[in-house]
Amino acid sequence: MELDLRDKVAVVTGATANIGRAVSLDFAREGAKVVLVGRDEEAGARLVADCTDAGACGAVFVAADVLDPASPTRVLEAADTLGSIDILVNNIGGNVDQGFFVDSDPDKWMADIDINFGTVLRMTHAVLPGMIERKSGAxxxxxxxxxxxxxxMLPVYSAAKGAVHSFTVVLAKEVGQHGVRVNAIAPYATISTDPAAFSKGSRFHPDSGLFSKGAASVREEDRAIRQRRTFVGKPFASPEEMSGMVLFLASTRASFITGQVYPIDGGALL
Structure with a gap:
């Protein structure tokens, strides 16, 4: 399928690991120009090289933490070297902690909200004026x-991602008149087996210990409640099984789709 993404400028946040990395490489294979945003400069340099080898018409890494309100300006400055931004993929997310809400630390609530929702607001707010002016964007x-x-056991994370879904819908209503489309994917558990997909800033990096620490505190009763099953022969998704839908939604082949949230869950929600 021809997605007409060649020479399009695509900004991908959280680009150096997992879903973001797969999305970046797929844009590169389509001949897009990619602006890769992440915190791990070593992983960023590798990704620029990989994107160039994959066929990107341009690739630049921006070492930025989008939790910093000043970082979107730096991203826009880097993107200007490649051209006007056609596509924004808000991929940053993660959970700071896990456990029951009654036991949660209020000092950590805003961290979960900011990494999952605040980053979306910041980058979107920075990119939208240019898209509206050009009457085009995804x-x-x-x-x-x-x-x-x-x-x-992920109450604040779940709520913050719910905000992302709601924001997707309402923003699509606001900016459709300007030729800008807004959609979202809702991934199920997605884990790469490629060591290159584990940047130092990723919660999936073995050194983070986030998942091992959480697993040690889960009782069997809680484990049973959390358990879901898929219907595609494996328990987890790969990043590449998410990136295809992202590229489709960003492309002109999806020009009549906006305000939608697409679960990619292997049937786990059935």
Whole structure:
């Protein structure tokens, strides 16, 4: 399928790991110009090289933490070297902690909200004026199935991803008149087996210990409640199984689609 993405300028946040990395490489294979945003400069340099080898018409890495309100300006400055931004993929997300809400630390609530929702607001707010002026653009947000069903022991993360979904819908209503489309995907558990997909800033990096620490505190009863099954022969998705939908939604082949949230869950929500 021809997606007409050659020479399009696509900004991908959280680009150096997992879903973001797969999306970046797929844009590169389509001949897009990619602006890769992440915190791990070593992983960023590798990704620029990989995108160039894959066929990107241009690739630049921006070492930026989008939790910093000043970082979107730096991203826009880097993007200007490649051209006007056609596509924004808001991919940054993660959970700072896990456990029951009653036991949660209020000092950590805003961290979960900011990494999952605040980053979306910041980057979108920075990119939108240019898209509106040009009467063209596509935004794809990465939400989560947690926003649809509420992931057990991830209350604030689930709520923040729910905000991403709601924002996707209302923004599509606001900017459709300006030729800008806004959609989202809602991934189920997505884990890469490629060591290159684990940047130092990723919660999936083995050194983070986030998942091992959480697993040690889960009782069997809680594990049973959290358990879901897929119907595609494997328990987890790969990043490449998410990136295809992101590219489609960003492309002209999806020009009549806006304000939608697409679960990619292997049937886990059935």
């Amino acid at each position: 935004i794809v947000n990465v939400g989560s199935t947690a926003a649809i069903v509420g992931d057990y």
